[in-house]
Amino acid sequence: MIPNIELNDKKSIPQLGFGTFLVEPDQAERVVSEALEVGYRHIDTAAFYGNEEGVGRAINNSGIPREEIFLTTKLWNDRHEDADVALNESLERLGMEYVDLYLIHWPLPRNNKYITAWNTMAEQREKGLTRSIGVCNFMPEHLDNLVTSTDVVPVVNQIELHPWMQQKDTRATAKKHGIAIESWHPLGQMKKDLTEFPAITDAAEAHGKSAAQVMIRWHLQNGLIVFPKTNHKERMQENFEVFDFELSDDQMSAIEAMDQGDEGRIGFHPNERE
């Protein structure tokens, strides 16, 4: 039911997954277990989220074969020079022998160590500790630098992307290199007053769907990989029920017209994150 996206290393990833940023460590096992019950088979976590233990317990106790679940974790910013140790620590917390995808969480261009981290991650992939490797929050210049400085192209770039900030330049650069895009804050964290955005509410009304479902559908129809987060099982179900309707070209264009470029940013700018 969930489509797969083929990555540039020939692995594939479920296009719809489940995010775990701000899922408290003591809630993670319950929340991820419920997401797996709903049907999600792609879970996105990070060392920085502090919830890898609970995420790993939920997966390991689910009874679902490990190979049926796609698990991503990420290298935090203070570990660019010892990624080998950092991944082993994540695997230990997860109780796993490998992850499906390991990502550099932020480029930290001022530190200029992401190439060091990347070379280590390429070795980790050779050792089978991670099946695929990628990056987050890389701007076009970081992507170009990584690809020209090393022989290893990231499979994904996970970036802030939602109707208010659509990242057209970074998406074009990623496309040039054959890198898939994952959208974070895909719902704008549901922080906006959506009554001010009829492109979303009109489409929701026309399809008998919620605003969240319309936004998830917009990511999917743009070929983006998306993993909304929620602590609530009924919302997990809601966010999963997005394959029984289709936004029209006009509805897609109306949401595209909401783009505010950099003005629409909610999270950190990649060059400013420490």
Ligand SMILES: NC(=O)c1ccc[n+]([C@@H]2O[C@H](COP(=O)([O-])OP(=O)(O)OC[C@H]3O[C@@H](n4cnc5c(N)ncnc54)[C@H](OP(=O)(O)O)[C@@H]3O)[C@@H](O)[C@H]2O)c1
């Ligand atoms: N690489 C990076 O730097 C980075 C940064 C941020 C996020 N991420 C990843 O991307 C994932 C998704 O982004 P995000 O969690 O920041 O933001 P998001 O998915 O856009 O929004 C999550 C918020 O929306 C609410 N929500 C979810 N579904 C809803 C629904 N159907 N109706 C109403 N409210 C709903 C949740 O509330 P409740 O939980 O209360 O239901 C939560 O407050 C993260 O979890 C994480 O895995 C990566």
